[in-house]
Amino acid sequence: MHLARLILQRLALGIGTLFLVSVLIFLATQALPGNAARAILGNTATPEKVAVLSRQLGLDKPVARQYAIWVSHFVSGNLGRSFVGMDQPVSQVIGQPLYNSTVLVVLAALVSVPLSIGLGTYAALRRDGRLDRAVTTSTVALAALPEFVIGILVIIILSTEVLHLFPPIARPNPSVPVYRQLDELVLPVLTLTLAVFPYITRMMRAYTIEILESEYISMARLKGLPERIVIWRHAVPNAIVPAVQGTAMQLAWLAGGIVAVEYVFAYPGIGSALISAITERDIPTIQAITLILASVYVLLNLAADIITILVTPRLRTGLR
Amino acid sequence: MLTVEGLSIELEGSGVDIADEVAFTIRGGEILGLVGESGSGKTTVATALLMFERHGAVLGGGRITIDGRDVFAMDAKTLRSIRGRLISYVPQDPSMSLNPALRIRTQLMEILVTHGFGTSNEEREARVAEMMDEVLLPSGRDFLRRYPHQLSGGQQQRVAVGMAFACRPAMIVLDEPTTGLDVTTQAHVLRTVKDLTRMYGVAALYVTHDLAVVANVADHIAVMYAGRIVEVGPTETLFRSASHPYTRRLLISVPDLSGKHTLRGTLGRAPGPGHRPQGCRFAPRCKLAISECRAEFPPDDGPDENHRVRCWRWREVVAEPADTEFASRLRTEDTDGEGAVITVADVRCSYGDNDVIHGINMSVDSGRCLALVGESGSGKTTLARCISGIHSGRIAGSIKLDGHELKRNSRERPKSDRQAIQYIFQSPYASLNPRKSIAQILSLPLKMFFELNRNERETRMIEALERVSLDGSLLSVYPDQLSGGERQRVAIARALLAEPRVLICDEVTSSLDVLVQASIVELLSKLVRDLGVAMIFVTHHLPLVRSLADTVAVMNRGELVEYGCVDEVLDNPQAEYTKNLLADTPTVDIVDVP
Structure with missing residues (x-):
């Protein structure tokens, strides 16, 4: 009984740590300079194209929502799509x-x-x-x-x-x-x-x-x-x-x-x-x-x- | 039967002796008490009997025979076969010596298996059960399946004692086996050891620093000083007519429960390995010393065949008249709250959700000492911490200083209240900042509470050091250059510099040797009379109470079970708990101490 509780406690702590880590990673990548859509399309892209791609990528949504989507996808095994190399998963x-x-x-x-x-x-x-x-x-x-x-x-x-x-x-x-x-x-x-x-x-x-x-x-x-x-x-x-x-x-x-x-x-x-x-x-x-x-x-x-x-x-x- | 002749133990490489010329004999069924202060080499000698060298120590020479077998000549394999079988060991601290990763049963069974005791597992199981009965522990499966941490300190020590007797050895070495145990538990363990050695005709060596403990269990006593045995004799003879000056010093420094003699301390300290003088090593501290003493270690001599002493002047020591200073000291009878400095009324307090003190009433007058006595867990230290304002839990009731109510937390108290109550902690090794010089340590209360210039501060600090019998030149040294006793004196000086009304001493002598303890108690007792402070002396050691206190409060599980004048309580205890505590306290019956 005591043992089970102790192990569950550790598990919960581990999951909590992972959650915090995911938040940090997400925020850190948010802080990277530049817009992802622009990065994909290159410097020659028109502002309209950038805006369209931003919407497709969900970059116009609030940060918290973007995070929630990312995490839920990640947990279900969907790591998203790469920005480079022909939109590969x-x-x-x-x-x-x-x-x-x-x-x-x-x-x-x-x-x-x-x-x-x-x-x-x-x-x-x-x-x-x-x-x-x-x-x-x-x-x-x-x-x-x-x-x-x-x-x-x-x-x-x-x-x-x-x-x-x-x-x-x-x-x-x-x-x-x-x-x-x-x-x-x-x-x-x-x-x-x-x-x-x-x-x-x-x-x-x-x-x-x-x-x-x-x-x-x-x-x-x-x-x-x-x-x-x-x-x-x-x-x-x-x-x-x-x-x-x-x-x-x-x-x-x-x-x-x-x-x-x-x-x-x-x-x-x-x-x-x-x-x-x-x-x-x-x-x-x-x-x-x-x-x-x-x-x-x-x-x-x-x-x-x-x-x-x-x-x-x-x-x-x-x-x- | 064990015989030790000319045993010497050296520090590896340097040839500096830890112990030398050690010789004694123990017959089957007898217990020899080996008494000495820390650093005297007693534990090194004890483990040497099993040919076990601690890291850095090597056996120099000598002869050890057990039942006619020469232990010194044995090879490693033979040695292993006699350890635990012919000669066994009971360690000082069972909580460190029992393997935390193994069940009790495993640790008990393996010694039987290793030495081929019994022919089958059933037979060995039966022996384990028998051992548990002998040391008064349950022998059921559940108990044996426990790990060491699931036992109390007393139970752990019983397991260790049982283990030592498991293979019915001829010789057993007990290394301060009751240090850290409550008196009640200590009394049980001592009784068990004594009974078992008698029952099985085992020769036992009992190593301790506490004369009172061996007085009750040993048949003979050997006194060790600075690596040498200076006196050996039957227990009674030794207590009645000690013939070595050091033994006499030891005897008068044992707190006496009956109050027939006053405690007297000895200044100075025993020289460690590498710093020991030529000739008799006690000579520098001995007032009888003559030039012969400084030149050569005296030969084996003594009043009779059994009572041996190594002192050039033992005849003079024996003939020395009784010291007339041992008059019963003054004690005042009034214990009323009138003129009380500290008054505690219906105090209750807790640690988290646990109530540890349930309604205590007491008071201390100025120039008087109240002893707060109890076993571990009685709440005595918690109460002392409540009074000084460093208890962090909830406190209810009233604590008054000179008639006004004190704030719970010392940080909320005005400067004058903080100044008035000074606390001296148990361990002088932990209570002095190792990075500060004595001058820096002592100047702190002066800077806190008084407006003084540099010179005035220095004058006061030197006065305070002299008051606690230390030299003013110590101001520039750091705590690690001082002995335990000197450090505790510095801690006392620091408390005195605040010019307190109340001095709270929390087990201040429990980490010190007897001689040092006696001198600290002597000092405190003098300070109380001279300075008129009210002292609260927290202790688990009843004999100290008689030497020092005017009133005593006995605590058990957070309750005050008995409270009154020291002589009344100790001579005629009313509470069952006090009676048991007194009965379990080892005493030295010194018939006529000179």
Whole structure:
């Protein structure tokens, strides 16, 4: 009963956050300079033509009404029509890039999350050892570099100047399934992994050390429990929460951080799509992409919160 | 049976000793109380018995044998097999030591499984149930399925005690297991520990800073000072004829419930690792010290085989005549509201929707001290906060200062009212701003309430520091350079600088060691007489009441259960609650303290 209420509460908060985000996105795109109808028709259009198109697009209606229409369409899966490219539905414009980006993010997550959780925990268990020192120094260095710099370094080292192992740009053929052209994806995935893993690794290391120094771990050792049980039964369950929270935060970051990395590799993903939509003032596409990115952010954090509640007895059971 | 010989523990790398030359013996069925102030190395010694080193500490040398087995020579695997089986540990704070992610049952069963206790799960379940019965906890499924946070502090500590006795060990180490528990709960836990050690013939080491606690449970007492054991002896002998000057200091600083002796404090502090002098480490604070004391740590000596002391001059200490200053102090009998500074009439207040105080009437005269006593949750601190105007909830009833009604919130009170009531908080570590110098801290009330120039302010601040037995040169230092006791003195000086009519002290000694506590109580008691302020002393510790207060108000669940003159209430309590509280309070029966 208590548990259900707590989760419903989180869900409601998540939906509320999404609503606020949608309002912000809508207002921000409203504030963009220029009239959408003029943007579509170009500078040569007559004022009459602009007025007609404005009415067709619903730009003459009050802002609140425009918002309501937009949101209701969005919720029912209708993302509107793009201003450019022959009046295509937005869903078609962003469909393929969205898929491409999802593949990239999922691959990067599959590599970086287990790697960094494992590495962080291991470094904590072998605290002050050689591996721990290597991990702490290298992660500081990597964390200090922006992801596009990492991307360029990766290209220099593995693709152009030093070694010639992988193609410097990633343009998978849309008609062939991605998993058959993985070599195209190696460098972008590597770049994203290098950008994400320092944070999760350092966080896991710090939390694991805190847990290992806690009194309940000392107590478990003073009870004579084998180290295997001390770690797996006593330490790991308490480390799930930081692992989940950190992972969710970094995955959410990936969803946005991908924009710069895709640009470096000229990868046809959602980032590239967003950048071209901005240059073309394709407002419906900008709105759709930003709202999707924001939803991913909110949903990941929501999922992390719910998992946290489920694995923390104090939250799950309430007091007594 | 446990024997420790020549044990030393060092700080990793530096070789600075945390404890050295530690030696004692505990026989089966006996409890040895290891007493010392914070920083004396007692907890380090306690965990060393399980060959457990805390981060940064390493075992230097020595010999530890339990039932003839040399613990020091054991490899890691053998050590693991004896921890929890041959020797077990009860931690200081069970709320931190029980794993929050695991059910009680899991944490109890695993120790049995690990050490192969019992042959089947049924047998182990039965043992768990038996353990729960022994520590007076329910043994039903529902209870065992709970997580630690679903138990009260006392229940958590019982689980920890049960766990320690689970595999019927030969030796058990208890590390201040009753700190943070109410007296009633503490009394239950102590009784359980004592019964179980007797019943199973377990040798127990009970580590504490509280002499009164060990006086009731220990057979022998070892006193530790600055990393060394300075005196060991049977409990009664030690209390009757303490032969080390430090032990004597400790004894007179224990608040005495019976009121036969007055509290006396000791200034200065015990030296920490790396700052310890050559020879006897107590010498710099000892008035009997001679050149020999400063040159060499005295050898093991003493009146008889069981009572050992490490002091060059123990014969002089024993022979020293009783101190005549211990006369019963003056106490006035009038508790009427006449001349009352603070009068509280039918005060009720709440936190949110919860009523926490239900109609309290009391008053304090000038130059008198009222002790507000109760267990946690009794509402005593809330009442003190209501009077000082920092309680944020609803307040009904009347609170009067010198006959006029006070506003509820201190922000609405005129400057003169705010000046008249000063509050001293529980933790001197939290109540002084670490970024401000002592001069900045002390000048605040002067700037608030008086028109003074720089020099006048400085003169008053130095006077105030001297009044609380601190040196005027401390004005330029920051709080983190001071010990806990010194910080609390600064907090008192700050309150005095406002020239208050009423001083509210909220558990001001509970985070301090006994010697420091005694000196703070001595100081407060003197200030009340000298300055004629009315003091409200909030505490859960009844013996302090006898040493300090004139009247006492006992609170339970927001009600005033007993109110009157200290001697009357403590010697002849009327309310059932007060009687129980008194019965559960550990006491030291010091026959003739010199």
